[in-house]
Amino acid sequence: MSNLLENYYNNQKIKTILGKTTSFNGRLSFKDSLKINGAFIGEINADGVLVVGEDAVVQANVEADTVVVLGTIKGDVHAKSKVEMEPTGRVYGNVKARKIKISDGVIFNGRCEIIRDAK
Numbered sequence: 001m002s003n004l005l006e007n008y009y010n011n012q013k014i015k016t017i018l019g020k021t022t023s024f025n026g027r028l029s030f031k032d033s034l035k036i037n038g039a040f041i042g043e044i045n046a047d048g049v050l051v052v053g054e055d056a057v058v059q060a061n062v063e064a065d066t067v068v069v070l071g072t073i074k075g076d077v078h079a080k081s082k083v084e085m086e087p088t089g090r091v092y093g094n095v096k097a098r099k100i101k102i103s104d105g106v107i108f109n110g111r112c113e114i115i116r117d118a119k
Contacts, residue, residue: 009033009049009068020055028060036071054088061093069106076110 007014015032018024022038030046037053044050046064056071063078069089077083079097087105096113 006053007035009035009051009066014049014051020053052089067097 007017012033014035016030016034018034018036018038018040020037024038024040024042026042028040028042028044028046031048033049033051034046035051035053036056036058039057041059044058044060044062044064048064049066049068050062050064051068052058052071052073054070057074058072059074061075062073065080066082066084067077067079068084068086069091070086071088072090074092076093077091077095077097081097082099082101083095083097084101085091085103085106085108087103089103090107092109094110094113096115098115100112100114102108
């Protein structure tokens with residue numbers, strides 16, 4: 001059952017998937033949802049949901065609406081809404097978001113900052 005659901009997030013099908021054998025360098029931007037299962041080096045700036053797959057290695061500073069980490073991110077993560085670090089996730093960098101979820105088993109080396117709405 002989990003294989004059927006691995007390309008979904010929050011009951012929504014992920015629009016774009018970079019496969020396990022994909023290696024990409026540069027600047028990446030998108031508006032909807034993207035899952036990286038391979039390797040990426042560079043910079044990510046997005047308005048949508050970024051899912052870093054379990055075998056993925058992302059070496060980048062990341063800005064997105066929502067970031068879900070099942071693999072490895074080496075760089076700072078800034079999410080407008082939330083960051084979810086799942087049990088297989090590894091983050092080596094600072095995390096800033098309105099909501100941050102760190103599951104048991106996560107490897108996290110950095111600082112967390114919760115963004116508060118301006119009043």
